[in-house]
Amino acid sequence: MIENKQWIYAERPTGRIGMEHYILNVENLDSASLKPGEVLVKAMYISVDPYMRIQQSSNNTWEKPHPLGVVQGAGMVGEVILSKSKKIKKGDFVNCYTGWQEYAMVPEGEARLLDPKIAPISTGLGILGMPARVAYFGLTDAGKIKKEDTVVVSGAAGAVGSTVVQIAKIKGCRVVGIAGSQEKMDYLVNELGVDAVINYKENRGLEEMTAALNKAAPNGIDIYYDNVGGVITDAVFNLINHKARILICGQISQYDHGLENPELGPRFLHKMLYTRATIQGILSRDYNNRMDEMIEEMGPWVKAGKLKYKETVVEGFENLPAALSGLFEGVNTGKMVVKV
Numbered sequence: 001m002i003e004n005k006q007w008i009y010a011e012r013p014t015g016r017i018g019m020e021h022y023i024l025n026v027e028n029l030d031s032a033s034l035k036p037g038e039v040l041v042k043a044m045y046i047s048v049d050p051y052m053r054i055q056q057s058s059n060n061t062w063e064k065p066h067p068l069g070v071v072q073g074a075g076m077v078g079e080v081i082l083s084k085s086k087k088i089k090k091g092d093f094v095n096c097y098t099g100w101q102e103y104a105m106v107p108e109g110e111a112r113l114l115d116p117k118i119a120p121i122s123t124g125l126g127i128l129g130m131p132a133r134v135a136y137f138g139l140t141d142a143g144k145i146k147k148e149d150t151v152v153v154s155g156a157a158g159a160v161g162s163t164v165v166q167i168a169k170i171k172g173c174r175v176v177g178i179a180g181s182q183e184k185m186d187y188l189v190n191e192l193g194v195d196a197v198i199n200y201k202e203n204r205g206l207e208e209m210t211a212a213l214n215k216a217a218p219n220g221i222d223i224y225y226d227n228v229g230g231v232i233t234d235a236v237f238n239l240i241n242h243k244a245r246i247l248i249c250g251q252i253s254q255y256d257h258g259l260e261n262p263e264l265g266p267r268f269l270h271k272m273l274y275t276r277a278t279i280q281g282i283l284s285r286d287y288n289n290r291m292d293e294m295i296e297e298m299g300p301w302v303k304a305g306k307l308k309y310k311e312t313v314v315e316g317f318e319n320l321p322a323a324l325s326g327l328f329e330g331v332n333t334g335k336m337v338v339k340v
């Protein structure tokens, strides 16, 4: 019998998500009930991601709202401590979607094997996991990135954004990163090789942001990789080039309050008409079946240090709700994970 701690999602937030929306539960897990083809996994790192807040909205999104009274859904990476699988053995490391709990019984088909020789296994949640997938396929598949492109990325120092800026640099583009602190801007320029940066907190209005973008992207914008939405995105519309590709990956500025009662912005869609630009939503899950392709290209980049990554590691299972909340305050650089 194993004591399994779980965070139960108990109440829908109307603003910022926090500890008060969760209940800590302890269940007894009987390891003898493991079925043929299943593995028992002990979580080592559990993910906190902005999309969790989208699913907590009371409206349908890409799926129905996250139900109340169940374990908070999330990705994790962990060690197999018991196996009834022929494919995955005890001692293997896997990535699976088992939520905010310390242990889980997982069918082998729902566990992705990780190779710790490529990079530490925590990267299975970040630079070699779900956020990287939407970065990679968003740019290469939906964005049809070309080396002549000027690529603007909002949320540039986060898990998705820091991957996007580097892939765009590897592809030979001019890259502009937008983030919320001087420290993050220094990281983007000095460590990730971004060409120009904008601190959105110092350019809050539409005019200021348009002027800052104009300076950072003097030849206009070919790809806008949007993680944030709001005023930044409004300003981008002013500067898009012929056949620009606007990729909507996320809208984090709107998650706290805006999903049920959206803000109204300027109506700039006429710019799409003149430029024949496209705007497209991109979802990581649409590329789940192409994960091997991504690892094949990005694994060697990560191993060789060509693709850098930072992780913000919060210690302790009990800190999961606070860590999730911290994403909306920008406390992280790179992928935020909780070490169990």
Ligand SMILES: NC(=O)c1ccc[n+]([C@@H]2O[C@H](COP(=O)([O-])OP(=O)(O)OC[C@H]3O[C@@H](n4cnc5c(N)ncnc54)[C@H](OP(=O)(O)O)[C@@H]3O)[C@@H](O)[C@H]2O)c1
Binding pocket: 049, 050, 051, 130, 131, 134, 155, 156, 157, 158, 159, 160, 161, 178, 179, 180, 181, 184, 200, 227, 228, 248, 249, 250, 251, 252, 253, 254, 282, 283, 284, 285, 327, 328, 329, 330, 331, 332, 333, 334, 335, 336
């Ligand atoms: N479509 C998909 O499949 C998919 C998959 C993963 C993520 N996403 C989306 O991609 C975006 C980034 O996700 P992530 O996992 O990489 O998270 P992240 O960027 O690592 O963390 C969130 C960051 O967002 C910034 N932020 C928070 N509130 C903000 C606000 N009001 N205005 C501007 N920036 C704000 C903060 O950085 P600053 O210090 O710069 O403010 C914070 O560090 C999110 O919108 C998320 O929903 C989409």
